[in-house]
Amino acid sequence: MEKSSDVKPGGEDSKARFQTYLIGGTSSLLSTLPTIVVFPIYKTIFRQQIHNSLVQEAVGQLRKEGLVKLYRGVAPPLVMRTLNGTLLFGFQDTLLCQLSLRFQDVIPAAALPALAGFGAGMVEAVVFTPFERVQNILQNSLNDRQLPTLSSVLSQLRAQRPALGYYRAFLPITARNALGSSLYFGLKGPTRAFVAEQGLPPLASSFVSGTLTSMAISLALYPLSVLVANMQAQVGGEPKGVAACWRALWRARQQNVALLYRGGSLVILRSCITWGITTAVYDLQVKK
Template identity: 80%
Template sequence: TGQTSHTPCVNVTAEGPVARFQSYLHGGTSSLVSTLPTVIVFPVYKTVFRQQIHNTPVHQAVGQLYKEGPVKLYRGVVPPLLMRTLNGTLLFGLQDSIHHQLSLSSQNVVSASALPALAGFGAGIVEAVVFTPFERVQNVLQNGQNDRQLPSLKSVLVKLKAQRMSSGFYRAFLPITVRNALGSSLYFGLKGPVCAVVAGQGLSPVASSFVSGTLTSMAISLALYPLSVLVANMQAQVGAEKKGVWLCWKDLWRSRGRSVALLYRGGSLVILRSCITWGITTAIYDLQKKSSD
């Protein structure tokens, strides 16, 4: 299904176990390369996080980070670096494997054009199971209010281990699963068609993939941004009251004055981060995939 190997937009299912293994390898490699932009834009991400938690304008969030100093600026950068590399390996590889199985078992049942999105949905669920603990640790580390009580990564891990799974490492698992499953489904379902449209404008294969990844991830980030805000607020504290998803959402909506604009505070910076990281990841992955076909 999807595009043939000579087109710039790669959306094919690899044949054979070796070829499918390459999808894991290509996904990991492309994400590893994009960790450099992740480090560069980490202060941007942390600024967004502070806006999500404290509902502050961007200049106040920047002021908080400036006062804390350069050492604490990169506190919490290790989990996203690990997540970027492992996430790409798992996400692209699993999507390709699931896509392959679906194409064999669902002939004439599911439209071929819908298979990438369906496979992405399944990969997103597995992604949530594996990476929710990483995100939990990252959000605890990034919350400046935890610096005194939990000064190191080890102290955070020990504290979370002492909690129940649902309130410790897997706090906010449900909204993360919804966000990741929908996001992965939309990404794999849209990036091929978007890339084909962009390529039709005369751009090079690499440029087409980059623009496709950028536009797709931008749209997804904005659509699912409220879920990311909810997750950040649910995961930032350790040992606080253990409200459920619905009550946490009501508290969040109330704290934002029932304003969509305030709920999306920091959303413009998410666009910047998505443009850099997912644009590069998509371009490198498609280039590697095309070269190996």
């Protein structure tokens, strides 16, 4: 039997776990203002993903629609940002703790954060796929007349089975989120340590590491985001599987990687702002 002095009290452990969820949510909440600021950029990217248009053409579409419609669909990402940070950071920390206790002699310690991030990303996909589905429908101008309000979108999705309604494109979202979270938690620590060695203060090191890590992930997984946007933007029609949708997208992009990555440069700017701030705020609170 272990001595009581060697066992961490359950209350303290639970409090530490809850604090991680709280810090993750707070970090993402503080990045909601940049989310509002860069939402027009996000919407521009979305239009490029859907219509394969140039930046000037996408901006022209949004300008023609007016300021009111510019922020149509902003509610889901605002809610997602706060809840996403709460779940992602908190659940990753919970998984990391469990993996460290059970598999510390089997799995290298350096790989544990990435493995825990992979699991957190899968849970994230289950929770947030419906949010992303609603957001993509609202952002598609082709749905404005048929589905003018949030309530009309929700009613339409409820009438369909989950695979075609709320959980359309669940598989590519799971792949994107699981891989992205795994890379983020696996790389941000080593990247922060490397940047700190260059003489930057801790807060700046965290910001730069979050920016560089999320930038690389966004670009690597961008084709999955394009696929998700195209699968989720439409409501109704002939149901197609992931493979069929990917073939149709690849043909629509003329089998050209450059066209597939149209809008990718703006992803860099969005990642620099949102995940740089989120990482810096999270690391700052954790170190207190």
